[in-house]
Amino acid sequence: MISRRSVVGTGLAAAAAARLGPLGVRSASAQTPASLQMFIPAAPGGGWDQTGRAIELAMRGDGIVKELKFEYAPGAGGAVGLPRFLAAKKGQGDALLVAGMVMVGALVANKSPVSMRDITPIARLTGEYEVIVVNEASPLKSMQDLVAMFKADPGKVSWAGGSAGGTDHILAGMIAKAVGVDAKRVSYVAYAGGGPAQAALLGNQVTCGISGLGEFSEQIKAGKLRALAVSSGEPQEGIPTLKAQGVDVELANWRGVFGAPGIGAQKQAVLIALVEKMVQGPTWQAELKKRDWAGIFLAGAEYAKFVDAEIERITGILKDLGLAT
Amino acid sequence: MDTLAQLASGFAVALTPVNLMWCLVGVTVGTAIGVLPGVGPALTIALLLPLTYKVDATSAFILFAGIYYGAMYGGSTTSILMNTPGETATIVTSLEGNKMARRGRAGAALATAAIGSFVAGTIGTIGVTFLAEPVVNFALRFGPAEFFSLMVLAFVTVSAVLGNSAVRGLTSLAVGIFLGLIGIDLQTGQPRFTFGLTELLDGINVVVVAVGLFAVGETLYLACFRQQRPGSGDVMAVADSLWMTREDWARSWKAWLRGALIGFPIGAMPAGGAEVPTFLSYFIEKRLSVKPEEFGHGAIEGVAGPEAANNASTAGVLVPMLALGLPTSATAAIMLSAFQSYGINPGPTLLTQQSSLVWGLIASMYIGNVMLLVLNLPLVGLWVKMLKTPEPLLYAGILVFATIGTYGISQSPVDLVLLYVMGLMGLCMRIFDFPSAPVIIGMILGPLAEQEFRRALQISQGDLLIFLQKPLSLALLLVAAAAVLGPAAWRVARGGREAR
Numbered sequence: 001m002i003s004r005r006s007v008v009g010t011g012l013a014a015a016a017a018a019r020l021g022p023l024g025v026r027s028a029s030a031q032t033p034a035s036l037q038m039f040i041p042a043a044p045g046g047g048w049d050q051t052g053r054a055i056e057l058a059m060r061g062d063g064i065v066k067e068l069k070f071e072y073a074p075g076a077g078g079a080v081g082l083p084r085f086l087a088a089k090k091g092q093g094d095a096l097l098v099a100g101m102v103m104v105g106a107l108v109a110n111k112s113p114v115s116m117r118d119i120t121p122i123a124r125l126t127g128e129y130e131v132i133v134v135n136e137a138s139p140l141k142s143m144q145d146l147v148a149m150f151k152a153d154p155g156k157v158s159w160a161g162g163s164a165g166g167t168d169h170i171l172a173g174m175i176a177k178a179v180g181v182d183a184k185r186v187s188y189v190a191y192a193g194g195g196p197a198q199a200a201l202l203g204n205q206v207t208c209g210i211s212g213l214g215e216f217s218e219q220i221k222a223g224k225l226r227a228l229a230v231s232s233g234e235p236q237e238g239i240p241t242l243k244a245q246g247v248d249v250e251l252a253n254w255r256g257v258f259g260a261p262g263i264g265a266q267k268q269a270v271l272i273a274l275v276e277k278m279v280q281g282p283t284w285q286a287e288l289k290k291r292d293w294a295g296i297f298l299a300g301a302e303y304a305k306f307v308d309a310e311i312e313r314i315t316g317i318l319k320d321l322g323l324a325t
Numbered sequence: 326m327d328t329l330a331q332l333a334s335g336f337a338v339a340l341t342p343v344n345l346m347w348c349l350v351g352v353t354v355g356t357a358i359g360v361l362p363g364v365g366p367a368l369t370i371a372l373l374l375p376l377t378y379k380v381d382a383t384s385a386f387i388l389f390a391g392i393y394y395g396a397m398y399g400g401s402t403t404s405i406l407m408n409t410p411g412e413t414a415t416i417v418t419s420l421e422g423n424k425m426a427r428r429g430r431a432g433a434a435l436a437t438a439a440i441g442s443f444v445a446g447t448i449g450t451i452g453v454t455f456l457a458e459p460v461v462n463f464a465l466r467f468g469p470a471e472f473f474s475l476m477v478l479a480f481v482t483v484s485a486v487l488g489n490s491a492v493r494g495l496t497s498l499a500v501g502i503f504l505g506l507i508g509i510d511l512q513t514g515q516p517r518f519t520f521g522l523t524e525l526l527d528g529i530n531v532v533v534v535a536v537g538l539f540a541v542g543e544t545l546y547l548a549c550f551r552q553q554r555p556g557s558g559d560v561m562a563v564a565d566s567l568w569m570t571r572e573d574w575a576r577s578w579k580a581w582l583r584g585a586l587i588g589f590p591i592g593a594m595p596a597g598g599a600e601v602p603t604f605l606s607y608f609i610e611k612r613l614s615v616k617p618e619e620f621g622h623g624a625i626e627g628v629a630g631p632e633a634a635n636n637a638s639t640a641g642v643l644v645p646m647l648a649l650g651l652p653t654s655a656t657a658a659i660m661l662s663a664f665q666s667y668g669i670n671p672g673p674t675l676l677t678q679q680s681s682l683v684w685g686l687i688a689s690m691y692i693g694n695v696m697l698l699v700l701n702l703p704l705v706g707l708w709v710k711m712l713k714t715p716e717p718l719l720y721a722g723i724l725v726f727a728t729i730g731t732y733g734i735s736q737s738p739v740d741l742v743l744l745y746v747m748g749l750m751g752l753c754m755r756i757f758d759f760p761s762a763p764v765i766i767g768m769i770l771g772p773l774a775e776q777e778f779r780r781a782l783q784i785s786q787g788d789l790l791i792f793l794q795k796p797l798s799l800a801l802l803l804v805a806a807a808a809v810l811g812p813a814a815w816r817v818a819r820g821g822r823e824a825r
Contacts, residue, residue: 044372050666053666075524076523110509163509164514187783189512191780195651195657195658199645203466206784218673218675222674224649
């Protein structure tokens with residue numbers, strides 16, 4: 001579907017191209033787009049939109065790109081938006097798709113005919129680590145306690161988190177696998193996002209919960225929830241890692257940007273250079289800090305390799321959870 | 326305690342000219358988007374998020390909160406005048422409200438909705454001011470089992486809108502539940518009844534169905550049968566009194582209070598929402614009304630109660646948000662993400678760390694409710710005049726309005742197709758005398774009840790007794806049973822006493 005916004009965007013891009021036309025063939029580096037079309041395959045207000053808005057703020061604040069236009073195609077963790085992006089933006093060097101780990105899982109779980117391998121990798125920008133928490137009144141004091149209870153009787157441990165097949169569920173599956181329990185036996189209680197899951201934890205309705213660290217960190221600081229472990233490689237906010245407690249799992253809910261399919265190596269390089277410049281600017285660094293995002297920048301071919309590995313890894317774990325075939 | 330002192334300092338913040346202006350902008354925008362079907366407060370606030378880079382935090386939240394509760398005021402207007410609910414929470418309002426309008430009592434319906442919204446909004450705000458802590462603690466005791474039992478109770482309310490034939494009403498309910506189940510199942514991540522359409526993966530929007538069934542269905546019905554119904558052109562002629570009569574006041578005020586008392590705590594519950602309290606309020610008003618026979622033909626309590634309930638629930642949603650940093654609705658979640666762009670981490674310490682913001686916000690809600698009343702009451706006369714528009718023009722306008730609003734939800738042509746499919750279904754339902762309200766109730770309650778049921782069983786490892794072992798859950802189930810069986814017993818008892 002082509003929305004009015006994208007028509008306007010395309011028109012401007014065409015106008016820009018026409019202006020460049022008479023000057024003859026220019027080198028790729030000179031064709032830095034004056035404006036960018038941001039494509040958010042989710043509803044306004046969510047994590048991808050926030051990432052997109054932070055990009056807008058940094059790009060404009062540091063004078064890298066003057067104008068960014070936003071287009072939204074919400075639905076099913078990006079499984080609705082990606083096909084639209086592929087069809088509508090083919091070959092357009094000024095289009096940027098914001099996506100991340102959630103889309104990897106959504107495409108697999110929904111048996112989508114399209115793949116993230118179809119889009120042009122630009123850069124991984126941010127990561128949010130996951131945290132495993134229990135209610136303050138819970139007898140479980142450490143990850144070892146939880147693992148022991150889980151191994152003794154997997155059904156007795158209820159895990160609250162976001163929708164089935166999402167980041168939280170995937171981490172629960174990875175933990176089960178790492179401690180030698182069949183991932184299908186994880187008693188996962190899915191809530192529509194971290195908020196309602198938080199309510200279940202605060203009301204002591206479930207054994208433990210998984211969500212992004214940022215989502216729970218205030219409750220942890222206030223002592224209402226006890227953090228058992230984080231899914232990062234290094235301890236965060238004084239919370240020990242899963243690995244340090246004998247569970248060999250590392251996971252980040254990463255978000256990044258992608259270019260349209262078929263834009264070629266030169267246009268890809270232009271977009272990478274733009275994003276790299278933005279990441280080094282002061283505004284982006286300030287945004288990372290303010291929003292508690294880990295700046296795990298990774299660009300181009302390295303990023304492509306990373307995305308490939310994530311697709312493999314997540315497909316595997318979704319199969320273990322019984323959500324994919 | 327020093328609550329009053331803090332509230333006073335909050336008023337000092339809210340009464341600055343800048344914040345008054347943002348409050349006014351918020352409630353005005355809120356009223357406008359409430360009027361427009363489809364575009365809701367969550368979407369509007371999300372689109373206004375970039376504003377947080379330019380405006381200071383207190384002003385931004387005063388604006389956002391104004392949009393949120395303003396939408397509840399505006400939503401009732403189209404429900405009453407055009408049978409086109411602007412928000413899911415005002416669907417119930419259209420049941421009696423539009424019937425009142427047809428009897429020429431649009432003025433009274435709009436007035437009771439506006440004043441009821443004001444009364445309940447103010448009661449809710451007083452609740453936020455003084456009762457935040459106990460209400461949150463109570464709300465958090467609602468786990469999946471308790472919530473499922475509350476849904477069972479809410480399902481009983483369907484009986485109030487079943488119409489003349491239980492079989493037809495229950496058929497409508499089943500259709501609604503089916504529509505509600507379409508999309509990805511949250512607990513397993515598997516798509517259900519999506520027929521391979523990616524656009525259906527996230528389910529069908531209730532507003533599209535409501536607008537399709539009510540507004541489009543109605544329009545098509547009139548287009549088909551207007552000729553056969555001589556004299557139907559004056560169904561909306563303005564009656565004798567524009568304003569609320571003494572009887573209207575007498576029947577409204579209790580309904581406002583009851584609606585507020587139902588809406589506020591349910592709004593504070595996780596996933597409580599604004600719809601469930603409107604159903605419950607409607608049911609209770611029908612049961613308690615002195616003129617239950619008027620229900621279905623424009624009973625004023627049926628407007629007053631649900632309108633109060635949805636406004637009080639909006640205030641209720643703010644309780645866990647401000648007390649615990651806990652979003653219990655889509656709009657609250659987006660407001661919380663706005664906190665983050667100020668580097669404020671909403672949590673249990675929000676009230677102590679950002680007390681001037683929180684109290685300024687609470688104070689602005691008192692002011693905003695007054696503004697909404699002042700804004701909406703004079704509009705009543707204007708709105709009523711609109712009904713003098715010749716019927717074909719009016720209904721053509723409704724059709725345009727419904728189409729634009731629906732397209733605004735996600736700019737998806739699939740939604741438009743859906744709107745007109747629902748419209749055709751609404752037409753058939755009118756012709757064959759199937760009530761359309763149970764469809765909406767089924768669509769909202771069905772998936773809620775199902776998800777909570779499965780969550781409860783996941784936690785109890787499949788033990789059904791969990792619903793009886795939890796005292797709150799058991800109590801709710803008993804109330805539901807009493808609501809089903811009680812009226813019969815009551816009628817026998819009363820019939821005996823009054824010797825009718």
